[in-house]
Amino acid sequence: MMRYATVALAAFLTIGLSNASAETDRLVSTDWVMENLNNPDVRIVEVSVDPGVYERGHLRNAVNFRWHSDLVDPVKRDIVSQEDFEQLMSRSGIANDTTVVLYGDHNNWFAAWGAWVFDIYGHADVRLMDGGRAKWEREGRPMEVRQPDLRATEYTVEQTNPQLRARLADVLAVVEDGEDGALVDIRSPEEYSGRVIAPAGIQELAIRAGHVPGAKNVPWDHAVNKEDGTFKSADELREMYAAVGIDGSKPVIVYCRIGERSSHTWFALKHILGYDVRNYDGSWTEYGNAVGVPIDNPAGTIWTGK
Template identity: 65%
Template sequence: MNALTKRITAVATAIAIAAVPAVALGEDGALVTADWLAENLTNPDVRVFEVSVDTGVYERGHIPGAVNLAWHTDLVDTVRRDIVSSQGLEAILQAAGVTEDTTVVLYGDNNNWFAAWGAWVFDIHGIHDVKLLDGGRKLWEAEGLPLDTATPEYAASSIDLPDDAAPLRARLVDVLEVVEGGADVSLVDIRGPKEYSGEIFAPEGVQELSVRAGHIPGAVNFPWGGAVNEDGTFKSADELKAAFAAIGIDGTKPIITYCRIGERSSHTWFVLSRILGYEVRNYDGSWTEYGNAVGVPIDNPSGTVWGKI
């Protein structure tokens, strides 16, 4: 083998190695494993973000190099009820040094609850291949992988996000087209059974934000936590397909997910859309909008009216 042949072989091998998927599951590479991330913590083409329910946990220790995103300030419009604007997210990504070629990985506590919501927001604004750390913070800590308390600094980038949002968001009018207009769309309520039935307004310890209890007529119930294993990792695609098929959700028609304020339902959006490849929108107005809307029908199997039986 001459020198030129050796060089061509070496380059081809390097390209082949670089092309190996950095993901664990999902039709479009939706997840990365903890092992893969641990090996790529210093990779300049990988940027990690933490989006946790407990916004203070980042300061107590986070994955080295991870940038903190506070869900209630960084990823929302703080003046109106809305997600962060394209320009707002663009500024965050530029400050974190994210480019068009960066592999973006999100993770968080509570089985990646708000990390999945962050992935939905990123996807809406043009970061379509954002990935979740399978198992999230729970698995990372359980495996004794490194944590850091330092706040990372990166050279700013010039990434430019599109102004037009991806069609991943459902509005009240879209839901009413299903409920009252007969649109052939599946509704998936991912709250707990007691919320779905109207027995309670919100999970214990969570503020009640709606004046009526129950669910959107025609919606099926799939509590969001049913998509993950005990260690926080997602169940296999086959298991997820079977679980959703059992309640009539098989991807043959469009889907809208919802919960109380749209964050838990983004976790199910991620499962159905990014792992199973179904056509899904997340209704982030969710029950706090629908349950408070005037003149819209609800279903309340528990028979509660204004909090009374």
């Protein structure tokens, strides 16, 4: 009797939020979001890179999280504290059982980073809108500038998942101590080789160029379809990463420059392929500035890309 009741409850919950992506319920389509814009059990959150994007127009009932202030510690380089995360959720009308859907510009760079933070603080149901803001706009879907009416909650973090985060010591354990693990550098080939330290137009925040020894280079954008920015299928992703030896047989650490582009790859490996993966948010701005750590620099540059 209990088994049938459990099955019925699961079916009810599934119907209640429409049908999520067949590939993974952590990734939802723009159609799914359109159907749930007014669903009181769903809170849509924009996390964009560029300032002012949200204010020019956003999805109905979406709240805005500023990655550089809402989701980070204001004093030290760190993610938002547990206390501040709870306060952010509470004033944003997010309860522990709310389905949170994140989206943003630049193919969900910081939306994926937001999803990583949500996972660290153990939120039960957080998803990404596949294709992000650009796909929504390209499809001509409605946008508005009105701020949503929010009813405050009393959000409490019930568990944390610090194992989703890699530190410098964890990277060095793989590089120098032979700990079992794989490293994936998701930056551009130019950054990886050491020809440049940062993408064009971005401030150089590291003193040295190159990559972590042993890291495989799979640029983040290889995981998306060029026509609409959606993630490639699980089979395509699995084949692409397996080609460089990333097949889920050992723990993976991903990194980029500051941890946002690597969050996109972290999401693909973790929530589409189901691999054991951590995001190293210190990334090259920490590793490339650290004293006494080895680097690999195929371009032959040493200091500031020169």
